[in-house]
Amino acid sequence: MTGPYRRPPPTGDGLRLHFNENTAGCSPKVLEAIARLKATDFAFYPDYDDVYRETAAYLGVPDDQLIITNGLDEGLIVAAIAALQRRGTDGAAPETIVIRPAFEMYAITVQSFGGTVVDVMPREDFEFPLENTLRAITERTRLVFITSPNNPTGVRIANGDIAKVSESVPPDAIVFVDEAYHDFCGDTCLPLIATHRNLVVGRTFAKAHGLAALRVGALMGSKEVMGPLQFAAPPYSLNVCAAAGLRAALTDDERLRWYVSQVLQSREQFYQFCDRQGIRYWPSGANFVLARVGEVAPELTSFLQSRGIYIRNKTGDYGCDGCIRVTTGVVDHTERCLAAMEEFLCGAR
């Protein structure tokens, strides 16, 4: 069993490259929109008509096939409630397949609802383990989590593989495709929801749009699969600031494109650094890169922290021994991190 989630300690004004956040901050339009709210806007339960219409248009789905959630974390809870409520006739706990290494909230959420997690082990190259995923499916499978691009590897998954999983699970199971990092590669399996009725696609505005603290996520799927999720979702989970902030963020395409272009450049600089240093990395579709620095991973992480730069030591996660995960967002921030990494690695030789 996994324990409860432990929030990492505060970082003061350090450089946060350990959460894959947008370290440039959100669009100024978001701040302006929140500043325009009136006292009664805070006092009344929010009206979601506008935010649903605009977000559905932005994402390209009908608004009755969309749920906007209090962060994608809440989206995971809503999907888990909908998927795990029914036990088998033998009373056995329903099973959820988690493909490792994975975002840690999947196992925490499922186990907190009394569900059982079935782990699928990673391949050496971290490519999607389709055969082993299909083999892990049983008649008790109720939920499968697929993350594309994956966190923490950045590896992208082909829609053909997602379709195969969707076609292979029991009829009432949900296949949840977490596309938290969609904006950094453009990949999506959203077109599949028309034919694959058990797919739920999750998105967040925490990463590319810089709204992690406002807490805004989205779930999309066929009408059939969304019904039980709409039943489970709290009616007012999006607070009024998040609703106003999201609407404003969606209008600032220029800001989003700027951040995505910073990410593309940062990733490239990170790869070049690894190539020069002889460090293995996995080409990433996200705003972070996983790299295998070897047994110095914990020391490198502490060294960077002593310089006020926070990265994630992934040693201990499935298949990730000796690996670090570094957010590759704002180019200036990446350069500061790489300079400090170089200093450590030169000293270590």
Ligand SMILES: *Cc1c(COP(=O)(O)O)cnc(C)c1O
């Ligand atoms: C960050 C992240 C989330 C959570 O997003 P929130 O909207 O902040 O709750 C979900 N899935 C993955 C893979 C993530 O990396």
